[in-house]
Structures are given as structure tokens and as C-alpha cells.
Amino acid sequence: MKEIKSIAALASRFGTLPGVGRKTALRYAYAVIDMSEQDVDAFCAALREVKSSVKLCAECGNFTDDEVCELCKTRHGKQICVVAYPKDVIAIEKTGAFDGKYHVLHGTLSPMNNRTPDDLNIKSLLGRLNGIDEVIIATNPDVEGEATAVYLARLIKPLGVKVTRIAQGISMGSELEYADAVTLSQALGRRTAL
Numbered sequence: 001m002k003e004i005k006s007i008a009a010l011a012s013r014f015g016t017l018p019g020v021g022r023k024t025a026l027r028y029a030y031a032v033i034d035m036s037e038q039d040v041d042a043f044c045a046a047l048r049e050v051k052s053s054v055k056l057c058a059e060c061g062n063f064t065d066d067e068v069c070e071l072c073k074t075r076h077g078k079q080i081c082v083v084a085y086p087k088d089v090i091a092i093e094k095t096g097a098f099d100g101k102y103h104v105l106h107g108t109l110s111p112m113n114n115r116t117p118d119d120l121n122i123k124s125l126l127g128r129l130n131g132i133d134e135v136i137i138a139t140n141p142d143v144e145g146e147a148t149a150v151y152l153a154r155l156i157k158p159l160g161v162k163v164t165r166i167a168q169g170i171s172m173g174s175e176l177e178y179a180d181a182v183t184l185s186q187a188l189g190r191r192t193a194l
């Protein structure tokens with residue numbers, strides 16, 4: 001059977017989403033055909049809305065629909081926890097073990113993928129260190145996460161701010177967002193100086 005162009009086009013769009021393979025993408029496309037006109041409109045509007053309203057917090061770089069995010073407005077501690085992605089903030093918030101501020105890098109250093117310090121949200125971190133006692137690096141315990149931690153420690157320590165790394169309670173190569181809350185809060189509690 002000849003494929004229907006519009007279905008194939010929509011499936012290939014769904015296929016660009018993380019974790020969606022060819023089969024699932026096609027199932028999603030068929031699901032859209034079954035939707036009411038209203039639901040399709042709402043779906044499109046939600047896509048547009050998220051794209052137009054969500055931006056990066058001017059202070060920490062986390063996603064927000066305001067100029068400055070809720071966490072930056074309400075946290076006044078002397079610790080900044082540095083993470084690679086907004087989803088890592090959610091993972092750490094779930095543990096309830098941290099009540100300081102965050103800083104989101106939007107990636108990790110990766111020579112393989114040509115990601116250099118200039119590609120990450122690092123400069124604004126240096127501007128936030130006034131009154132801060134400790135910067136906790138909570139990047140994933142993989143090669144890129146480690147390289148990023150070492151780079152940041154070299155940058156920040158000379159400024160007289162303590163830099164620590166969360167303990168390797170989460171196994172090498174695993175991701176922060178998949179670590180359970182207990183493991184992650186233990187890793188936060190048992191951190192080591194860099």
C-alpha cells in the first residue's frame with residue numbers, strides 16, 4: 001500500500017521526539033486522525049503556547065514563564081547547585097534534600113560534540129557567586145559530567161568559593177533524572193570537595 005503523505009509527514013515529526021521510535025511515531029500519527037477537530041486545535045495551541053511562553057530564567061537559566069523563576073525568587077541560601085538540564089532541577093527538588101539555589105548549564109562540556117564552555121550557561125554563574133559559600137556540582141557521573149565538574153572547579157575555586165561534587169552514589173554513566181529520590185539525596189548529603 002502506498003503511504004499517505006500527510007500521515008508519514010506527521011509520523012516523522014513525532015519521530016524527532018526523544019524516545020519515540022518509528023512504530024510509536026506512526027501510532028501517534030494515527031491517534032491524531034482519531035482526534036476531534038477541537039482536540040487537534042488544542043494540541044496545536046499547546047505546542048505554540050509552550051514555545052512562546054517558556055523562556056530561560058534571567059538568573060539561573062531554568063525554564064520559566066516569567067522573567068525570573070519561582071526558585072530564584074524564593075531561595076536565599078548560600079549554596080548554588082549546578083546541574084546540566086532543567087529536568088535535573090526537578091529530580092533534585094523531588095528529594096526535598098536541597099533548599100538552596102540552582103544554576104542550569106544547558107549541557108555539559110563535550111569535545112566529541114564540539115560543546116565548549118562558551119556553549120554553556122557558565123558566564124552568568126560567575127556573576128552569581130557574591131554571598132555564596134558553596135557551589136555544588138551535580139552533573140551526571142559520566143565522562144562529560146566529570147569534565148564539566150573539573151572545569152567549573154578550576155574556574156570557581158580561585159574566587160574563594162568552595163566547590164563540591166555530589167557523591168557517586170548514582171552509578172557511573174547513569175542519569176540524575178532516573179536516580180531515585182533516596183539515592184539522590186544521599187549523593188547530595190555525601191559530597192566531596194573538588
Ligand SMILES: [Zn+2]
Nearest residue numbers: 057060069072
Ligand atoms: Zn531562576
